[in-house]
Amino acid sequence: MNKQRKVFTAFVILLLMTLTGCSCTGGIKQAPLPSWNEGAAKASIIEFVQAVTDKSSPDYVQPDERIATFDNDGTLWSERPVYFQLLFAIDRVKQLAPHHPEWQTTQPFKAVLEDDMQVLAASGEKGLLQLIMATHAGMTTDEFSAIVKDWLATAKHPRFHRPYNELVFQPMLELLTYLRANQFKTFIVSGGGIEFMRPWVEEVYGIPPEQVVGSTIKTRLEIREGKPVLIRLAEIDFVNDKAGKPVGINQYIGRRPIAAFGNSDGDLQMLQWTAAGDGKRFMMLVHHTDAQREYAYDRKSHIGKLDKALDAAKQNGWTVVDMQKDWQVIYPFNN
Amino acid sequence: MNKQRKVFTAFVILLLMTLTGCSCTGGIKQAPLPSWNEGAAKASIIEFVQAVTDKSSPDYVQPDERIATFDNDGTLWSERPVYFQLLFAIDRVKQLAPHHPEWQTTQPFKAVLEDDMQVLAASGEKGLLQLIMATHAGMTTDEFSAIVKDWLATAKHPRFHRPYNELVFQPMLELLTYLRANQFKTFIVSGGGIEFMRPWVEEVYGIPPEQVVGSTIKTRLEIREGKPVLIRLAEIDFVNDKAGKPVGINQYIGRRPIAAFGNSDGDLQMLQWTAAGDGKRFMMLVHHTDAQREYAYDRKSHIGKLDKALDAAKQNGWTVVDMQKDWQVIYPFNN
Numbered sequence: 001m002n003k004q005r006k007v008f009t010a011f012v013i014l015l016l017m018t019l020t021g022c023s024c025t026g027g028i029k030q031a032p033l034p035s036w037n038e039g040a041a042k043a044s045i046i047e048f049v050q051a052v053t054d055k056s057s058p059d060y061v062q063p064d065e066r067i068a069t070f071d072n073d074g075t076l077w078s079e080r081p082v083y084f085q086l087l088f089a090i091d092r093v094k095q096l097a098p099h100h101p102e103w104q105t106t107q108p109f110k111a112v113l114e115d116d117m118q119v120l121a122a123s124g125e126k127g128l129l130q131l132i133m134a135t136h137a138g139m140t141t142d143e144f145s146a147i148v149k150d151w152l153a154t155a156k157h158p159r160f161h162r163p164y165n166e167l168v169f170q171p172m173l174e175l176l177t178y179l180r181a182n183q184f185k186t187f188i189v190s191g192g193g194i195e196f197m198r199p200w201v202e203e204v205y206g207i208p209p210e211q212v213v214g215s216t217i218k219t220r221l222e223i224r225e226g227k228p229v230l231i232r233l234a235e236i237d238f239v240n241d242k243a244g245k246p247v248g249i250n251q252y253i254g255r256r257p258i259a260a261f262g263n264s265d266g267d268l269q270m271l272q273w274t275a276a277g278d279g280k281r282f283m284m285l286v287h288h289t290d291a292q293r294e295y296a297y298d299r300k301s302h303i304g305k306l307d308k309a310l311d312a313a314k315q316n317g318w319t320v321v322d323m324q325k326d327w328q329v330i331y332p333f334n335n
Numbered sequence: 336m337n338k339q340r341k342v343f344t345a346f347v348i349l350l351l352m353t354l355t356g357c358s359c360t361g362g363i364k365q366a367p368l369p370s371w372n373e374g375a376a377k378a379s380i381i382e383f384v385q386a387v388t389d390k391s392s393p394d395y396v397q398p399d400e401r402i403a404t405f406d407n408d409g410t411l412w413s414e415r416p417v418y419f420q421l422l423f424a425i426d427r428v429k430q431l432a433p434h435h436p437e438w439q440t441t442q443p444f445k446a447v448l449e450d451d452m453q454v455l456a457a458s459g460e461k462g463l464l465q466l467i468m469a470t471h472a473g474m475t476t477d478e479f480s481a482i483v484k485d486w487l488a489t490a491k492h493p494r495f496h497r498p499y500n501e502l503v504f505q506p507m508l509e510l511l512t513y514l515r516a517n518q519f520k521t522f523i524v525s526g527g528g529i530e531f532m533r534p535w536v537e538e539v540y541g542i543p544p545e546q547v548v549g550s551t552i553k554t555r556l557e558i559r560e561g562k563p564v565l566i567r568l569a570e571i572d573f574v575n576d577k578a579g580k581p582v583g584i585n586q587y588i589g590r591r592p593i594a595a596f597g598n599s600d601g602d603l604q605m606l607q608w609t610a611a612g613d614g615k616r617f618m619m620l621v622h623h624t625d626a627q628r629e630y631a632y633d634r635k636s637h638i639g640k641l642d643k644a645l646d647a648a649k650q651n652g653w654t655v656v657d658m659q660k661d662w663q664v665i666y667p668f669n670n
Contacts, residue, residue: 064543141585185545198589208399209589210520210546216586221578221604227611228604230585243556250476250565251551251572252587254533254544269556269563276562 032178048282059280063183072190074263074304092135137234191241246273268309283318290324367513383617394615398518407525409598409639427470468569526576581608603644618653625659
């Protein structure tokens with residue numbers, strides 16, 4: 001082909017694409033999941049995605065039914081030494097302490113101010129709830145969102161000395177991208193607070209606020225200075241964990257996922273709910289096996305306990321990711 | 336250009352589009368809102384959409400922030416003689432009556448079985464709640480979805496003798512399409528039950544289940560015959576009406592809409608919440624002024640009362656659609 005013809009052809013293509021509103025969505029295809037080592041886990045993901053997206057496959061699924069749900073703590077980002085939302089509450093108590101002299105002598109606040117994690121742990125669920133309510137309620141939704149963003153901009157993880165939203169798993173980011181490139185709609189379905197996640201998950205995971213399902217406290221509409229605001233109330237609305245996850249999925253999404261990703265017994269019911277649907281399904285657990293690069297814990301852990309769900313995965317042939325073996329890198333900053 | 340070159344060029348274009356994954360999304364552009372008469376209402380919609388989608392406009396809004404929320408009853412479909420969901424409950428009571436001999440002598444069921452709408456109305460909110468719980472709870476979510484679909488396939492509107500899901504407003508369908516063509520994400524935000532809407536709204540409005548916000552009853556995960564199911568409980572979870580609408584919007588969507596569409600005082604807070612955001616906003620009310628083709632009602636109506644919101648619209652310069660003057664056709668079957 002002579003040069004003139006090449007230029008002419010390129011010009012015609014450009015012109016036609018402009019006129020007809022064409023856009024390129026494919027581009028040059030990269031091999032998916034580059035941070036995943038070759039092995040059964042990676043192969044099972046790719047096999048599933050190919051089966052449900054190939055129109056000639058008996059397992060083909062229409063794009064609008066390609067719903068994938070992801071737990072957050074321990075699945076998309078780390079959850080040690082304790083859930084990051086609890087570390088947020090602890091930092092917040094310290095910040096607010098000057099306005100609450102009574103906290104110096106009242107548990108569980110006293111324990112927080114004295115960094116006494118043993119006493120804090122002993123305060124149990126009731127103590128935890130008091131911490132959450134003292135730090136997550138009483139302000140408008142916009143104010144709370146700003147508080148979360150400020151914390152992420154300043155707080156650092158005690159071991160990795162990085163902002164918490166950098167402690168996300170690079171292989172899972174690639175998995176989210178790979179699924180969305182195959183017309184999956186990706187949702188977070190977390191036991192964490194919806195409004196603790198929404199301020200940052202779009203930027204970090206590419207998941208918009210309307211695709212975040214989580215635990216909620218109640219809110220109430222009020223008029224302040226002539227403007228409507230939503231006030232966060234010290235009252236639990238919904239706990240999106242364990243048997244709550246299928247409830248939350250049904251309430252927010254209204255369709256059963258065809259793929260679900262978790263890491264603990266808190267995700268077992270979500271995976272069972274996903275598996276119980278018709279047609280091809282994909283269920284995956286992230287097994288934290290890498291004490292050197294991240295953390296190693298499972299059956300006996302207080303945070304992110306993985307026991308019954310690990311048995312269920314073995315019984316049902318679900319994919320179990322061995323973090324140490326299956327992941328080339330853990331965090332984006334390892335690259 | 337000689338014939339050989341034309342064929343060659345066409346071939347190259349086709350080849351490149353295939354290889355690069357190009358697709359045509361633009362096509363030939365139709366004039367938007369064909370069933371809307373020329374006038375202030377139509378002009379205000381188009382002016383708004385152009386302002387927020389034109390990158391050179393000071394009012395430009397990023398696509399992911401283009402959230403539009405629609406009330407359902409009276410805004411997207413009719414709501415007379417009474418809310419269609421109530422007619423569903425009434426039909427369901429009649430269907431279930433053989434299994435409930437006690438209903439023959441117990442209100443409000445007796446009134447329903449005797450078609451005594453006056454006594455039914457006198458039973459008030461408490462009676463209504465009893466009807467809803469007797470007909471909407473006690474089954475799995477899948478079973479309820481099938482019941483709703485069966486009803487839509489068989490029940491007919493008393494005046495128009497059409498299935499209820501044909502009594503949707505053609506101009507509003509065009510508005511939904513127009514907004515989505517301009518990269519808006521369209522949500523239903525209705526006082527009606529989420530699970531009463533989800534079985535049919537995707538087909539009728541092009542709105543997927545995960546973009547439906549509404550009232551909910553609680554559900555509980557159970558294992559039946561070895562499979563997890565969600566049981567609908569006779570317990571109100573959330574009423575998505577009036578001051579509940581901003582709460583529901585925040586809970587489900589997590590962003591403030593930039594455009595909101597309603598028809599009654601139940602939508603006032605949603606419109607105020609939308610209006611209170613920064614940047615350009617669009618608020619619209621459908622005013623039912625057409626007794627001949629649909630219904631005419633406003634300030635004194637028991638269903639879809641439009642009084643305070645009509646005053647607010649006038650004060651704030653919101654768009655008010657005069658159904659009789661602004662809409663060329665009402666229902667798709669009028670075409």
